[in-house]
Amino acid sequence: MTAVLPDTYTVRPPAKEDAEAVLALVSAYNTAVVGFADYTLDDAVDALTEPGFEPETDGWLVFAGDTPIGYGWVFGKGDHHLLDIDLFTADPAVETYLLGQIVRRARELAVEYGHSSVQLDAVVYRADEPRRRRLTDDGFRPGTTFHRMRIDHDGPVETPVVPAGVTVRRGAPDEASRRVAHAVMTKSFEGQFGFTPRTFEEWHAAHENHSAFDWSQVTLLEVDGQPVALLESNDQFVEDENCGHIGRLCVLAEARGRGLAKFLLRDQFALDAAAGRTGTILHVDTNNPTPALDLYLAVGMRAALVIDVWRLEVVA
Known part of the structure; x- marks a missing residue:
């Protein structure tokens, strides 16, 4: 080399x-x-x-x-x-x-x-x-494969009904709400390929630097007053494809199987369509321990691009 x-x-x-x-x-x-x-x-x-x-x-x-x-x-x-x-x-x-x-x-x-x-x-x-x-x-050796998933919006998209017993929190305007979002994301993604836990300060600074992101683009779900699911969207694909982008979607293990991820996806589709976006994009690890790819296919998304991660171990 x-x-x-x-x-x-x-x-x-x-x-x-x-x-x-x-x-x-x-x-x-x-x-x-x-x-x-x-x-x-x-x-x-x-x-x-x-x-x-x-x-x-x-x-x-x-x-x-x-x-x-x-x-x-x-x-x-x-x-x-x-x-x-x-x-x-x-x-x-x-x-x-x-x-x-x-x-x-x-x-x-x-x-x-x-x-x-x-x-x-x-x-x-x-x-x-x-x-x-x-x-x-x-x-280098193969690490995992991501699919760029996309759904097109040809007009208004119906807003989904909030699941029973779920409270929807829009935006993360202050430090307290942002710390909650960070905690849900960290716990949900623990152990997944390529995920590195970051301190709140490091995570927050990265979000503040991201020109396509705003804290209003955070949606948090609560059950019995406890935060259990999170969606972060951003405008990363607006300039070149006029599409919304879901950067993070996560549901804590104890809250899975209640349709929360499907609700968050359909909710974001409706928000993107209402904003005039022609579609919504996200990336999914096809080796994810949760059946994430099946979830996205079930809500009408399709694979638009295949991206591989190649990994090399470098000894100190």
Whole structure:
């Protein structure tokens, strides 16, 4: 995973001011694979300003002369045992260089956080067979598969009836309500693939930085006064697809089987349609220990894109 770049190439850390250059690189790469950019300028700015991301050590922007030709990063949450990575370039030598830098930095992070090893997770479109082969050659192995699910709204969508005994709380306007949302999400996702628990402060800062998210987009369900289910939506897919996006949907184990997830989904469909959205999008881990994929199919969603996560263990 080591490569020496040509003398005419230069490398420096990315900055917020490089967002347009990053957008161009990511959009070109994605368009070549899936036929559309699947990325916006806000996405680029959010990634470059994500709380906890240290561009001086964890990001690389490669230039041929004055032209950006490669971009890569590594990002860890919580205890940094799981590290998300990505890299974008059409130049094989630059790809090898970037992956080498990512692995080197991953080893440093493992030592820094006291781990004997860390896991790198790379997200790859199923259609990107060349990258999948290259990652396999570099020692990556399949981790899991996500489906991007979508339902289209051709007009108004009927608002579902609230299940008996359930109270709906709209929005999370203050710290107390946000702490409740954080607690429900953390407990619900514990043990699932790729989930790293984050402190309330870290989680809150990430949400505050997300340009497509507002605290009014939180819906919390209570049963007998106890919070048991949560849906977070955002506007991540409004600019490019005019679709609402469900970022998180979770129901505590003790409250499952009561139709709460179906209610939250149909409720969000109605909200998105009323806002003029042409659809609603979410991502589901097809290896989720709960039958999540069946749930989404049952409410009329369909798989619009297949995305694999490839994993590499890096020893400190």
